[in-house]
Structures are given as C-alpha cells and as structure tokens.
Amino acid sequence: MKRSIAIPLANGQLCSHFGHCQQFAIINIDNHEITNEALITPPPHEPGLLPAWLANKGVTDVIAGGMGQRAIQLFNAQNIKVNVGVQPKSPKELVLDWMNNRLTVGANSCDH
Template sequence: MMKIAVTYENGQVFQHFGHCEQFKLYDVQDGQVVSSQVVSAIGSGHGALAGFLQQHQVDTLICGGIGGGARTALAEAGIQLYPGVPGDADSKVSDLLAGKLAFDPDTQCSHHHGEDHNCGNHTCGEDKHGCAGNH
C-alpha cells in the first residue's frame, strides 16, 4: 500500500507547505486510489509537518511551494517530494499514478531566509493558516 499526501485547500493543491492546514491523504493499491480522506494539520507548523505526515504513514507528497528546511525534514523522513504542482488535487494524484505528473523539483518558498525563520517575521495573512505570528 502506498500513501500519497497532497497539500489541500478547496479541492486544489495548496501552494505553501508550511502554512498548510489540511492534507488530502490517498491510499493507493495496485496503482489505484482505494480511499482518500482530508485531515487537519492545524497547529503543526513548519517544522512539525514532516512528522505529521510520517505519523500518517505518508510516503509521497505533492505540494506547491516549500522551503529548504521542510525539504530536508521530508527527505529525512523518507518522503518522496513532488513540489511546484498547481491545480486540482485529485487529478494531480491521477497524473502521478499514470507517470505524467508535471512538477518543478527546484520550487522553493522564496521568503524563507535560513533556519531562523519563524512566522513572526512576516505577515502570513489569514490566521486560518495557523500562522498569526503569536507562537
């Protein structure tokens, strides 16, 4: 069984891994999605999201932008990363399973300026992204 996670918001691939409040998890067997569910990651934050995915036995992640620290954490967790993916989450999983997913391995979140980054250093916008600068 393979488990794919997609950063998720309103059916779309959410474009900022570190601010992702939901993941859609897909259980895949014999190249087919056999089940899926949306799970909340609220409160996990930048550094804990790789561990959150590991707890859910995820081995593959499809996402939009992602910072260097998160990339390292995912690699250490043994999670295969497909960054730089926009669009409908379900269709992107189908594309991956069909071997035709378009992604950009060099996609980075440009506002991450090293290991000292924290949410208080920039305006994240809506509090719903779990990043109101009040950690």
C-alpha cells in the same frame, strides 16, 4: 506497490504554500488503484512539525506547490518523497497524474 500521498489543500485545490494549508488530502494507492481518500486537518503551523506528523500517518509521498528547503530535508529524513512546483488541481487529478507518470513538477515557488 502501496503508497500514501499527502496533498496540502486550500479550498479543495493544491495549496501553493505547503505549511499554511487548511487540510491535507491523504490518498492511499495499492497496485495502481486508489483504495482510500481522507481529508485531515493539520496541527497549527510550526516549523518542522509536519514532516514527522505526516510520517506518523503513514505518508510515503507528498505533492506540493511550494515548500521550504528545510521542510524538504525533513521529509527526506523521514523517507518521504517530495514533488514540488506542481500547479493547482484537485487531489484526485494530481494522484491520477502521479500514477500515470504525468505529474508535472516545476520550480519550487517557496524560497524560505
């Protein structure tokens, strides 16, 4: 199973506000193994831009703290699965939790 997971970052940890992150960690997985890790800088924040931008990068899943409902809908329209309400950790820790079905999701901390 090949997956590409995007994680919004601020200071190397999961960013609590998806649309205002400094970077994205893009981590590729194949057969339950991490095959590639990259840090990419997003374009300037513009509502609705990031879902299509990440889809063009091959992203299949997103791990986020908080995200607006409209962004979730736009990701779903791109067939990208969204996990929200996740507490900050390093990208690799989050992906390992995700791969091992230990990723804890909670309330979406973004209400707009």
